[in-house]
Structures are given as C-alpha cells and as structure tokens.
Amino acid sequence: MPKRGCLSFLAGLIITAPTLMSGAQHPALDRKFQTSDRCLACHNGMVTSSGQDVSIGLDWRSGMMANSSRDPYWQGSVRRESIDHPESRADIEDVCSTCHMPMSHYEAKWQGRKAEVFSFLPFEADPKKSASAEDGVSCSVCHQISREKLGTRESFNGGFVIEAPTSPRTHPEYGPFAIQAGQQRIMQTSTGGFHPTEAAEHIRDSALCGTCHTLITETLGSGGKVVGSFPEQMPYLEWLHSDYPNKSTCQSCHMPEVHEAVPVTAVLGVPRTGVHLHVFVAANFFMQGMLNRYRQDLDV
DSSP: OOBOSTTOOOBTTTBOOOEEOSOOOOGGGOOOOOOTHHHHTTSOOOBOTTOOBOOHHHHHHTSTTTTTTTOHHHHHHHHHHHHHOGGGHHHHHHHHTTTTSHHHHHHHHHTTSOOOSGGGOSGGGSHHHHHHHHTOSOHHHHTTBOSTTTTSGGGTTTOOEEOOOSSTTOEEEOOSSOOOHHHHHHHHHHHTSEEEOSOOGGGGOHHHHHTTSOEEEEEEOGGGOEEEEEEEEOHHHHHHTSSGGGTOOHHHHHSOBOSSOBOSOSSSOOOBTTOBOSOOTTSOHHHHHHHHHTTTTTTO
8 A cells, every 4th residue: 555644755756955056166165054052152041121031042942943853753754654665765764854854954965965864863872973963943944045936836845945155154144134244243253154134024934934834745655656646734835825824924923923122132132123932832732742751762
C-alpha cells in the first residue's frame, strides 16, 4: 500500500529547496547563517512599563520554532518513512529537513550535497557539528527570507529565497523597523557581518509563513516510486481563501502585538510602536508539553 506522510515526498519533484539569489561568489560569503546565541545577547532583557517581559529570545526559545529539530513526532515520522522506503532514505531526510532543520539543510545545498537528519542526533554527541541543525527555525532563517516569490507555488514546501550578500559584511537581515547607523554597526560586529535592513514590510506578510506552512506531499509506493501527491498542510492557503486576509495576518494572531512602545533590543534600544511577541501562540501546545516532560531525553 502507498504510504502517506510529510516525510515521503522526494526532493526536486514538488519541493523547492531554499534558493540563493545571485550575488558575489567569494569564500568569505560562504557562511549564510548564525545561530541564535549571536542574536539573543541583545534581544533579551526587554520589559514593558508594567514589568511584562517581552524578550524576543526567551519567547522564541520556548516555542516550536526553536525546537523544530527536537520535535519527537517529526523525528519518529522521518525514521518510520525511512524504514518503509530504505531506497529513498537520503531523499526523505533531505526533504524533511527543509523546514525542521533549515540552516543545516541550506548549508548542505550550498555545498552541493543532500541534507541529513540523523547524523546530527543526539545533539550533545557533537555540539559543534550539530549547532546549526539543533537551532531549528532560528532567527537568521526567517529574517533573511527575501520578498522574492512569496505567495507563489514555487515558494511553498520550504522554497523561500535567501538573498546573497554583496560583501562579507552585508548579509541582509530583514526587520520591520528602520535601524540607525550606530545600531547597524553593533549588529554587524556582534553577528559577524549581518546587516539590518531598512524597514522591510514583507517580514509581516503571511506569505512568508506560507513558505513552510504550505506542504504538498508526494506519496511513495513500492521501490520508492512516486504514485501521487496530496495537500498535507494548507494553513496559508486556507487563510488566503477565508475572510481573514481583510482582517488579520498570520503574524498578527500568532505573534501578538505589545500594546505600548518598547525597544526591540536591550542595547541602546529606543521604544518602538508595533513590536510583536515571538511566542507563536497556538503553535502545537501538545508538543511543547511533551518537550517539557521529556526535556532530558530530547536535549531541550
């Protein structure tokens, strides 16, 4: 019988791996991501006038975005599909790492090889090797996605576009606010060359979320033959064809707005209106409970 599951579609058929926009090809530009520790040092320690902690790093770290690579249901599903289709194991791991281990997936593509999943597990066995895989959907994944192709079918299944830097110190890092020159230099220095852009409104576009939250799954039959496809996860398209596009975005519901001006950084931050929490409301609370209960086993 054909198997169905997020983990059974093959790379290169429907899925589009994250794309690097054309730019200078130079050895100093090979590094495309930084792990979250480079960001959290400045984007924590933020409180409102009433004392509410609105730290970006603390909120993100406890959610499913940060723990996507530790998700035991996902890990188990990848293993199950690999057992059922051993001839397609490499393709299954490659495809299924796209949105759960996006940094290590992208780095593998940049090096011209297929991405892996289980070679990084358990994470504590080799922390240096597994750092980018362990960090899940990290800060420099979402904040480096360009507006190119957003909302198109080509962008679905993790087909987002990462813009290439034009120099070693200008990796674009998108955010909704204009950043002063002095703060830009602080960020460039602390992150090793990531450059905060001027206000980039596409970071608040639901289509950005739709790149990973629209999943068209291919079905494998015996011998790894593709026998069909079906829409497995369609949150973005369901939203798009509802009444909500005229009312709210994915981000406005799942990342609630702070209802007062607060800084987005603890280092020389200025109060800004329209800051959103990085709590990702309703993002699989069952799995968060499981991660908490089995935190030692899952390296949380």
